[in-house]
Amino acid sequence: MKIITLLKRVPDTEARILINQEGTGIREDGLKYVINPYDEYAIEEGLKVREKVGGDSKVTVVTMGPEEATELIRTALAMGADDAVHIVDPLLENAGPFTSAAVLAKVIEEEGFDIIFCGKQAIDDDMAQVQTILAEMLDIPQVNVATEFELSDDGKKAVLSRRIEGGDEKYETALPAIISCEKGLNEPRYASLPGIMKAKKKEIRKKTLADLGFETKPQGGRAEIVRWLPLPKSGECKIVEAEELQDAVKELVRLLREESKVL
Amino acid sequence: MSIEGTAILVIFVAVLTAFTLIVRHLYRVMMKGKPEDRFSRWPDRVKSVLVFVFGQARVLAQPAGIGHFIIFWGFIFITLGTLENILSMIIPAFSYSRFIGADAAGIIVLLQDVFGILVIGDIIVSLVRRFFFKPLRLESDDPKTTEEAVFILALIFVLILLMYGMRGTGILLEPNRYSRLYAPFSFYASNIISHWNINMHLANRIFTWCHHLIIFFFLLYIPFSKHIHILGAIPNVFFRNLGPMGTLSRMDFEDEDAEKFGVSKLTDFTWKQILDLYACTECGRCQAACPAYLTEKPLSPYRMIHHLRGELMSERKMILADGETPDIVPDTVTEDEIWSCTTCGACMQECPPFIEHVQKIVDMRRYLVLTESRFPQEMQPVFRNMEVNYNPWAFGYASRADWLDGLDVPLASDKKRFDVLYWVGCVGSFDSRGQKIARAMIELLKKSGVDFAVLGVEERCCGETARRMGNEYLAQMLIEGNIDTLKKYQFNRILTTCPHGLNTFKVEYPQFGYEKPVVHHTQFLLELVREGRLKVKGELGHDWTYHDSCYLGRYNSIMDEPREVLALVHGRDGKEFERNRKRSFCCGAGGGRMWMEENTGTKISEARLREFVEIGSDHLYTACPFCMTMFEDAAKVMDREDIEVEDIAEALVKVT
Numbered sequence: 072m073k074i075i076t077l078l079k080r081v082p083d084t085e086a087r088i089l090i091n092q093e094g095t096g097i098r099e100d101g102l103k104y105v106i107n108p109y110d111e112y113a114i115e116e117g118l119k120v121r122e123k124v125g126g127d128s129k130v131t132v133v134t135m136g137p138e139e140a141t142e143l144i145r146t147a148l149a150m151g152a153d154d155a156v157h158i159v160d161p162l163l164e165n166a167g168p169f170t171s172a173a174v175l176a177k178v179i180e181e182e183g184f185d186i187i188f189c190g191k192q193a194i195d196d197d198m199a200q201v202q203t204i205l206a207e208m209l210d211i212p213q214v215n216v217a218t219e220f221e222l223s224d225d226g227k228k229a230v231l232s233r234r235i236e237g238g239d240e241k242y243e244t245a246l247p248a249i250i251s252c253e254k255g256l257n258e259p260r261y262a263s264l265p266g267i268m269k270a271k272k273k274e275i276r277k278k279t280l281a282d283l284g285f286e287t288k289p290q291g292g293r294a295e296i297v298r299w300l301p302l303p304k305s306g307e308c309k310i311v312e313a314e315e316l317q318d319a320v321k322e323l324v325r326l327l328r329e330e331s332k333v334l
Numbered sequence: 335m336s337i338e339g340t341a342i343l344v345i346f347v348a349v350l351t352a353f354t355l356i357v358r359h360l361y362r363v364m365m366k367g368k369p370e371d372r373f374s375r376w377p378d379r380v381k382s383v384l385v386f387v388f389g390q391a392r393v394l395a396q397p398a399g400i401g402h403f404i405i406f407w408g409f410i411f412i413t414l415g416t417l418e419n420i421l422s423m424i425i426p427a428f429s430y431s432r433f434i435g436a437d438a439a440g441i442i443v444l445l446q447d448v449f450g451i452l453v454i455g456d457i458i459v460s461l462v463r464r465f466f467f468k469p470l471r472l473e474s475d476d477p478k479t480t481e482e483a484v485f486i487l488a489l490i491f492v493l494i495l496l497m498y499g500m501r502g503t504g505i506l507l508e509p510n511r512y513s514r515l516y517a518p519f520s521f522y523a524s525n526i527i528s529h530w531n532i533n534m535h536l537a538n539r540i541f542t543w544c545h546h547l548i549i550f551f552f553l554l555y556i557p558f559s560k561h562i563h564i565l566g567a568i569p570n571v572f573f574r575n576l577g578p579m580g581t582l583s584r585m586d587f588e589d590e591d592a593e594k595f596g597v598s599k600l601t602d603f604t605w606k607q608i609l610d611l612y613a614c615t616e617c618g619r620c621q622a623a624c625p626a627y628l629t630e631k632p633l634s635p636y637r638m639i640h641h642l643r644g645e646l647m648s649e650r651k652m653i654l655a656d657g658e659t660p661d662i663v664p665d666t667v668t669e670d671e672i673w674s675c676t677t678c679g680a681c682m683q684e685c686p687p688f689i690e691h692v693q694k695i696v697d698m699r700r701y702l703v704l705t706e707s708r709f710p711q712e713m714q715p716v717f718r719n720m721e722v723n724y725n726p727w728a729f730g731y732a733s734r735a736d737w738l739d740g741l742d743v744p745l746a747s748d749k750k751r752f753d754v755l756y757w758v759g760c761v762g763s764f765d766s767r768g769q770k771i772a773r774a775m776i777e778l779l780k781k782s783g784v785d786f787a788v789l790g791v792e793e794r795c796c797g798e799t800a801r802r803m804g805n806e807y808l809a810q811m812l813i814e815g816n817i818d819t820l821k822k823y824q825f826n827r828i829l830t831t832c833p834h835g836l837n838t839f840k841v842e843y844p845q846f847g848y849e850k851p852v853v854h855h856t857q858f859l860l861e862l863v864r865e866g867r868l869k870v871k872g873e874l875g876h877d878w879t880y881h882d883s884c885y886l887g888r889y890n891s892i893m894d895e896p897r898e899v900l901a902l903v904h905g906r907d908g909k910e911f912e913r914n915r916k917r918s919f920c921c922g923a924g925g926g927r928m929w930m931e932e933n934t935g936t937k938i939s940e941a942r943l944r945e946f947v948e949i950g951s952d953h954l955y956t957a958c959p960f961c962m963t964m965f966e967d968a969a970k971v972m973d974r975e976d977i978e979v980e981d982i983a984e985a986l987v988k989v990t
């Protein structure tokens with residue numbers, strides 16, 4: 072069985088995000104990057120399926136991202152994935168979901184697949200688009216935000232759950248399909264040291280757009296990011312202090328009238 | 335040679351040969367362990383043996399140790415007597431007095447005579463203690479332990495009676511054999527025996543033979559009983575760790591094809607760690623000091639060593655044949671045991687033959703974490719956070735210096751050269767309580783005009799916790815990262831408020847090629863006061879109690895300085911915990927336990943805080959941010975938020 076798991080490099084959940092001056096993206100200096108946390112569930116689920124099916128099953132990690140993503144791909148390989156495809160191309164910087172999906176679809180078709188696991192969303196820009204566009208492009212079923220996954224014994228179908236408000240939705244889907252993973256699906260494993268050592272020798276196939284037969288960056292998304300803006304500054308809190316309550320009230324009224332001009 | 339002489343000679347030689355073969359066998363089993371260098375500092379090693387084996391210094395640290403002292407020396411003198419007797423059976427006129435003179439030989443006789451009585455008294459006391467007082471340290475889950483102990487005591491008891499029988503009848507047969515002066519109790523025995531209506535000669539031979547046969551039996555039985563420590567303890571004291579306590583070995587990750595890291599089989603231990611197993615006396619002192627054991631956790635260091643030895647003894651043939659032996663993790667030592675340890679070192683502090691428990695536990699943790707990736711679930715985010723953000727919590731690394739906002743603290747990256755590097759540590763940087771301590775420190779440093787700097791966001795977790803949690807790979811990443819940063823600046827000393835950081839910089843960073851003097855803030859503050867750079871203006875005048883952190887007191891012998899500072903602050907001496915200084919009781923946070931759930935038994939921190947409540951003192955002081963966190967949490971859970979826990983720096987800042 073050929074299992075594809077998608078991995079995106081995203082800024083660490085605890086990182087302090089600042090928008091760059093031009094408003095075209097974020098400031099990358101001093102940022103720490105991690106595997107998109109939801110993609111860790113995808114990798115773990117891929118590994119579990121491989122362990123269950125056995126035989127010559129294989130988990131291939133697919134990443135589109137800058138050169139530095141290699142380090143994170145190695146982490147996935149250390150967890151146990153067999154090999155990886157890494158699409159690196161300067162043209163793909165700040166690619167939108169449509170572009171990402173088109174590129175990923177091409178790779179996935181070339182690689183061949185029985186099942187695709189990805190995260191329910193990338194925690195950087197929270198688009199949650201790639202998997203759906205990908206499913207359309209590959210013309211396969213998709214189940215989003217899965218919290219349970221069970222492969223049938225013949226490996227042709229899967230039963231899934233999605234946690235929804237007040238209950239679970241049960242799905243059955245034919246394979247191949249694309250499954251986007253939610254927290255709770257599993258506990259991603261911590262790479263063992265022999266795993267880390269082995270990962271150093273596993274194959275990462277680097278590809279550019281040209282390698283994939285694209286002449287330019289695939290386009291077609293109807294939506295476009297126009298500008299990035301920082302959050303408006305939340306108002307400052309002022310505590311009015313005075314010996315006498317009366318004076319405090321007076322000062323408060325003055326502030327409301329003169330400074331914030333609400334009265 | 336008489337028939338009797340020939341008989342004893344044959345048996346004696348046979349027994350000695352068998353004994354030698356057994357010892358050789360045990361030695362070969364031991365040498366199946368991994369290499370370890372314990373061959374430096376010979377004079378200190380000899381001295382250790384003199385003080386701790388012949389002087390029984392650690393054994394005597396507890397009153398019950400007097401009993402062992404008596405048996406130990408009794409055994410030596412009585413064995414000398416036995417040897418003399420056996421030799422005289424083989425070589426008729428043999429006696430020590432020929433070589434060392436009648437008086438010296440007489441003294442040996444006297445010592446035998448006196449120790450015989452002492453040993454008898456001792457055995458009675460031991461049995462009474464074991465069965466009527468049931469001391470905590472003799473609690474065991476293996477009924478064989480008690481059976482064996484009683485069997486051996488009974489055997490020694492009989493031996494001593496036989497000795498007096500031998501000598502009593504000897505005196506009756508040959509009245510000038512001993513002087514009354516040198517053998518008062520033997521003369522007393524001969525008095526009693528003289529009333530018996532028996533054939534004295536025959537009785538004498540029977541007593542003698544029974545005595546010697548028991549000794550021979552003993553010689554062959556020892557290596558397979560708990561008394562194997564007679565063989566193991568002396569070399570174990572000789573090869574003991576002479577360096578700082580509990581320093582962990584550095585792992586080598588060069589071999590990229592390695593499939594296994596840490597210890598999961600007996601032969602993964604080093605030869606010295608196997609020798610440790612031969613050396614255990616089963617005294618249970620470690621158990622009676624162990625915070626995990628005393629709060630109903632699954633771990634007892636004594637039991638762990640006992641079970642490992644049991645496994646070693648049953649697998650020894652397989653080990654010699656290089657065969658496949660069962661995993662000791664988790665079959666002999668369970669994962670729950672392994673994760674219960676706080677690495678407080680109380681066990682090692684107590685252990686008379688200097689067994690090193692902590693390294694073994696960490697070695698097994700290393701196996702679980704590095705090879706198997708199996709550990710309590712709550713540790714995974716801790717590892718992740720340390721990896722990505724260089725601190726155990728989910729704080730972005732870039733916010734490490736946020737607490738400095740508005741404090742005007744010099745950064746190493748600006749200053750480049752300075753006298754003291756103040757290592758703030760993870761707790762000081764991120765924890766709100768820890769930040770209060772750090773702010774007090776900054777105030778004190780500024781008041782006394784110290785030329786200092788902090789690393790700010792360049793500082794990373796020191797790696798101590800990861801290391802003790804068994805994640806040596808992560809620890810080395812952190813250590814190497816920090817060393818790169820530290821090497822960029824020129825300064826004279828590292829100052830820490832955290833004993834864990836202190837210990838790591840002092841004894842573990844040198845393993846990675848970085849050596850720099852380190853001081854703990856309690857030492858440093860006292861120094862500032864003494865030099866007059868910090869003026870104490872007045873006293874708080876309260877009762878105070880100081881809790882020794884394991885890594886400060888036990889590990890680094892820093893015990894007077896914090897007390898001296900507090901005595902200055904309050905103008906009086908403190909009220910001590912019953913367990914204090916080197917024998918202090920852990921707060922429960924060490925060895926990474928701070929980040930693990932503590933769901934079994936009593937919380938260690940609460941047990942300790944209850945001890946504080948009993949003292950009836952006003953203030954509890956710590957000099958470790960971990961202890962602080964543990965006690966503050968315990969106070970909340972116990973609904974005793976009125977108990978104020980403060981750091982030494984916070985106390986001092988109030989009076990300067």
Ligand SMILES: Cc1cc2nc3c(=O)[nH]c(=O)nc-3n(C[C@H](O)[C@H](O)[C@H](O)COP(=O)(O)OP(=O)(O)OC[C@H]3O[C@@H](n4cnc5c(N)ncnc54)[C@H](O)[C@@H]3O)c2cc1C
Binds near residue numbers: 097134164166175198
């Ligand atoms: C600061 C920054 C710099 C970047 N620089 C480059 C660059 O130089 N070159 C470059 O090629 N890309 C780069 N990228 C990545 C690219 O912009 C994203 O892949 C694209 O924006 C799609 O993300 P999304 O948030 O829409 O994904 P979502 O639709 O939210 O993602 C859903 C799921 O789809 C999968 N997925 C999404 N994107 C990828 C991916 N890229 N690879 C594998 N699986 C994926 C994951 O499983 C993810 O959980 C950069 C991203 C950032 C944040």
Ligand code: SF4
Binds near residue numbers: 620624626635
């Ligand atoms: S180090 Fe402390 S917790 Fe661990 S076994 Fe020894 S006494 Fe017990």
Ligand code: SF4
Binds near residue numbers: 685
């Ligand atoms: S390990 Fe040491 S302290 Fe513990 S029982 Fe054995 S000899 Fe005694």
